[in-house]
Ligand SMILES: O=P(O)(O)OC[C@H]1O[C@H](OP(=O)(O)OP(=O)(O)O)[C@H](O)[C@@H]1O
């Protein structure tokens with residue numbers, strides 16, 4: 726259960742994805758990228774632009790909690806990636822690590838990178854940009870919208 730939220734803006738996401746791309750340069754070149762849908766798609770597009778990578782496949786898994794891992798459902802495989810050799814897997818984050826574990830099992834030779842990693846998922850990654858506390862829920866730009874907040878002066882004051 727999350728006890729706090731971390732809001733990521735479009736600017737921050739773009740900066741973090743560029744930083745990841747910069748670190749990935751030393752690990753490439755990659756034959757292609759596999760984006761884990763849906764959260765990995767925008768980071769993958771930014772990284773593909775930076776690495777000049779034009780072969781992009783997607784993998785889609787619907788996961789539940791760790792106890793029910795057997796029920797995880799592969800909606801789409803990344804057929805272009807074979808066993809993952811030479812490919813880069815991109816996701817927005819790892820939390821429990823269940824999604825990453827499942828995808829890595831399907832593409833065992835691929836390199837796994839993401840923007841944000843919580844401690845439980847961190848060991849499943851090869852590379853990430855920012856570590857985030859386990860109890861923090863990350864709010865991505867596509868999860869949020871600007872909201873009107875009334876000025877303090879417009880609110881009724883408490884009389885002593
Ligand atoms: O490490 P885990 O505990 O598995 O959580 C991480 C996954 O959860 C989110 O995806 P989600 O399955 O919510 O779907 P989405 O990408 O379509 O939003 C996120 O994009 C990661 O893929």
Ligand SMILES: Nc1nc2[nH]cnc2c(=O)[nH]1
Nearest residue numbers: 820861862863864865868
């Ligand atoms: N948006 C979002 N999705 C998640 N899926 C698992 N953990 C998270 C998180 O912290 N934020």
Ligand SMILES: [Mg+2]
Nearest residue numbers: 762763764765
């Ligand atoms: Mg996802």
